Amino acid sequence: MTRLRSTPSQTVGPFLQIGLIQEDSAFAVPLATPGAVWITGRVFDGAGTAIDDAMVETWQADLAGLADDEIHSDRRGFARSDTRIGRFAVYTVVPSPVCDGAGGQQAPHLDMSVFSRGLLHRVVTRVYFPEHADQHSVDPVLATVPPERRGTLIAVRDGDGYVFDVHLQGDGETVFFDV
Template identity: 65%
Template sequence: MTTTDPARAELPTTPSQTVGPFLHIGLVWDDGPHVVPEGTPGAVWLRGRVLDGAGEPVTDALVETWQADPDGRFDHPDDPRGPAAGWRGFGRSDTRSGEYAVHTVLPGPVPGPGGAPQAPHLDVSVFARGMLHRTVTRVYFPEHADAHAADPVLRAVPADRRSTLIATRAADGYRFDVRLQGEGETVFFDV
């Protein structure tokens, strides 16, 4: 910035700012990655990496998940079947270790547009450096492949890109990497 005021002459331009690597400091969630407590019957880990366009891990991202309970209900007043009392369905994990991890149970199917059932899935938000807005995607599970064909949201995704939304089995649960851009980019939704 140039000015005619001699006291402020030739000050450098202020650099632009983006969301920086402070997510794990400023957005701490007391229960962290635990949607359900350790020892919950049927609990699994969903683990994965957030990858940049070059396929490198982003170690300063934040991943949040939101999901229905095993019966497909939310503890929310807008759930048309009534709230699932005591079910939070929310998890948050940073990627400082190179990956995120969320401890949860598989959700049940939820009603979609017009009441058509949606396949069991988790909604996922990713916050990372350089992004002024979160990205939003979904994680579907391989054992619900029959339900995938009828899911109205998954059907709207081009067939050759649907695999970017399906987790793979792992020893203690599932793996789901999020590619922010580039080859194999995860499908993101405009919400």
């Protein structure tokens, strides 16, 4: 049997660093934006080993009332970071609650996609914030997650920012959504 090498469409691998990550990719808002925070974390494989060739992207519905001149027009609520140094880091503001279209509200959150070796398609999760726990109980998306797994979607406050680790498999696997 002939053994064929993997192609870029079969593995993410080192290709993330070619053209996808730019110097300012990690900034959803400009440096020194009032109220901005760093959200950092690691991506772990099923064996609990941190992955150093993954990439995360975050989006958010709004930027908590910032004026248009306070945001990069091409970065409005979007950031991208790789894990070359063992962790990812994105700089943003904690968003406001979002109308869910049915008259209710979703708790403040970021949407996050994770790209990594071994994944043919991205996985999608959410990052909720601990100070909005009162809103978590009425969030229609979070309500679909079994109570014992909801903690995998809540960032941990760390100094002036947050930590959010992603576990692709195994103990403490992060909840991912079909989108």
